[in-house]
Amino acid sequence: AQKVTQTQTSISVVEKTTVTMDCVYETRDSSYFLFWYKQTASGEIVFLIRQDSYKKENATVGHYSLNFQKPKSSIGLIITATQIEDSAVYFCAMRELADSNYQLIWGSGTKLIIKP
């Protein structure tokens, strides 16, 4: 069965450092899409970055990048030069190409705390 697991419930780091959040997924589909979303303290959910399973290069957007390890079914989110405003809950999600209904399967989220 499809599943997305985020084992880190909370991470705390000092501002301007680099942090990695883990996500592992289970799928029987050979093609799938992986996403990271951020939920701010106000509750807003914002799309950050995606990785398509057929792409070997790790996606990068601004100070977000992904560490895609397909053999390990792992998609880590790396935030470099963290800022206070990066404090939020980060969700990993997956969609299988075979799912014609475009449903996302969500992880439970990791709370990131950036300390000054």
Add this chain to the structure above:
Amino acid sequence: EAAVTQSPRNKVTVTGGNVTLSCRQTNSHNYMYWYRQDTGHGLRLIHYSYGAGNLQIGDVPDGYKATRTTQEDFFLLLELASPSQTSLYFCASSDDWGTQDTQYFGPGTRLLVL
């Protein structure tokens, strides 16, 4: 960037009350979704739709109805609200071309059922 709006942003009702949550997206997306978010459960899909008049059941549909009246508008209906439906509700939309699969979220509606 996709624009998804929700109303009301906050709602208080009593047990047995009738509640309608509204969602509008203005980016011509075909897919729209209703989620609820509760502590310890993350995001759970209630209903979704891939076009006007279409409705699909999600993972936690009990106690909810939904209707997609136009491509832009998707409504979530709680006809006999219960305290267990106190939650944060999100609407999202996505398309099936271009940036397919990427869901864009509205700001959320906080519902309290007393």
